[in-house]
Amino acid sequence: MNNFRELKVWQKARVLTKKSYALLSKFPTDEKFGLVSQIKRATISIPSNIAEGSGRNTEMDFSRFLDIALGSCYEIETQYILSMDLNFITKAECDDIINDIVEIERMIIGLINSKRKR
Numbered sequence: 001m002n003n004f005r006e007l008k009v010w011q012k013a014r015v016l017t018k019k020s021y022a023l024l025s026k027f028p029t030d031e032k033f034g035l036v037s038q039i040k041r042a043t044i045s046i047p048s049n050i051a052e053g054s055g056r057n058t059e060m061d062f063s064r065f066l067d068i069a070l071g072s073c074y075e076i077e078t079q080y081i082l083s084m085d086l087n088f089i090t091k092a093e094c095d096d097i098i099n100d101i102v103e104i105e106r107m108i109i110g111l112i113n114s115k116r117k118r
Contacts, residue, residue, distance in 0.1 A: 002054035009107040013047035016100050027088050039079050045072040059115040066112045073105045
């Protein structure tokens with residue numbers, strides 16, 4: 001069992017969630033149940049799955065939850081690109097948040113690889 005609060009990737013995912021909420025506040029109100037809702041759910045899924053997986057009994061179980069968190073990263077990466085395509089955010093805003101997402105993706109992949117080698 002891992003203490004998820006000590007995991008840097010979990011900490012960064014929390015910061016990403018806060019940053020996402022701030023960015024999403026600028027979206028059109030008619031997107032409240034569209035992209036905004038999707039991005040919020042997927043963003044919250046990242047630290048939540050890391051935390052839930054860390055409480056599992058085996059490294060393989062933890063890896064499975066990390067896989068889900070990684071999938072959520074890819075989902076929000078796509079959704080932010082679509083948000084830029086729809087002119088809800090600027091290219092600079094998109095690039096900035098995607099840099100954060102990619103860093104978290106790399107960290108999750110590294111953690112998955114370390115868990116699967118054990």
